[in-house]
Amino acid sequence: MDFSPLRDGGKEPLLIVKIGGNIIDDEEKLSSFLSLFASIEGNKILVHGGGKLATQLASQLGIEQQLINGRRITDAETLKIVTMVYAGYINKNIVAQLQSHNCNAIGLTGVDGNLLQAHKRLLDSPLGDSGIDYGFVGDIDAVNSGLLQNLLEENISMVIAPITHTKEGQLLNTNADTVAQEIAKAMSKIYNVTLVYSFEKSGVLENSEDDTTVIKQIDQESYKDLKQKGVIFAGMIPKLDNAFTALNSGVKKIIIGKAEHIHQLIKGEAGTTIINK
């Protein structure tokens, strides 16, 4: 199938898909998603998160996971594990599967080609709780969009693991949603970007208990409405706030839905599409 949304100002389309633990931890789901992803024509980038393997490995090695206010602290040992699991095991297995479907992919982290330069999160960062040291966690300063463009022009798809670096030799752990968003924003200067966040549910739901009540489209106005009515609440609010920030930075379209519906999602036949109207 062909991924060809409307061209915008002569820009070529680019699809960026972020998948998380609910796909990565399920071998069959991951494998069928990758076969679907491989069959999408055109420019595409896959950003993956972690999944349970890093936590399992840490516990097998007797490394205690430190949590503060429910958020994981990335100490030196955890960073080592995360680098091994995300950049090594998960990334290379995804690339191997894409190659088997004749999708020519390259696995990258933020350190490769200086793709994602970051700084260690500051204690007073608005992204953290004030005064808490999250350890080796990176907030992104710059995206090397030229590198991605060069590779896309060679018909290569990128598979990106959420590890960034300081350019001073230090690797950092970064949230995969943020990685996808920052890449989408940077690539919007060159491409007409659609960003898909895969999710365990079919989209943003009218009734969070009923997977058939997907809200097809949300714009700034209907978002306000849905928040006021309490339809959108809790964890969905920062997700959608981030989506609108990305749209304001030039991303054309954001779609939230199930990875297994990727073909329908990009055709607008499934999931929730978020637009800036």
Add this chain to the structure above:
Amino acid sequence: MDFSPLRDGGKEPLLIVKIGGNIIDDEEKLSSFLSLFASIEGNKILVHGGGKLATQLASQLGIEQQLINGRRITDAETLKIVTMVYAGYINKNIVAQLQSHNCNAIGLTGVDGNLLQAHKRLLDSPLGDSGIDYGFVGDIDAVNSGLLQNLLEENISMVIAPITHTKEGQLLNTNADTVAQEIAKAMSKIYNVTLVYSFEKSGVLENSEDDTTVIKQIDQESYKDLKQKGVIFAGMIPKLDNAFTALNSGVKKIIIGKAEHIHQLIKGEAGTTIINK
């Protein structure tokens, strides 16, 4: 410093350096080598092996290493560890350090961009002992030299971990010396290739106990002589046989010596240079 051996038939020079466990396991040695490597001008590729970390991790996880005739068998669990350690931890840390020295590098495995396509070693392969199943060990069939050329032309250096793949979704473990040699052979069609094998000794020695007795140059004829006299024996013989095979396949020069002497090695001021005369 500038790496500019004599141009040959209009081909640009390319330096390929292979480092092994004796460098990788020593944080300080690795770090000073990487600073030297970063300062070499021109086209360059670094191939790294494993080191002790994979073995340590396997033992911490209670995974028994199977050895047959002193050679490690790569079972599914070992392959997972090797992928995590080589492609994840070691590769990304090397790239991060090179980036800190303003050497723009990308870490790759054989699966990325289909760089190294391989098959699982056959039971009757001359590379193994007849009838022994080495598990997930790959013998290389094809090198995607075009990918490396494209990246070199963008002034990017590659850092390559010795993981290959079948193009059918299976990752495979491959000897790093072999990876360096196969890449050198393939790249010789496009570049004037110098291949450096880093070694725990200063070069091939007249007296294996005395590190000051480096033989400066070996060609086919002097090699025969040195073997007859028993100066070159045991493990050095397959190493040198491989070197001459690579030279016969178009590699211009092979140098054996200490990684910490990399600048002197490429200037011919240290190590043993093997040439096809």
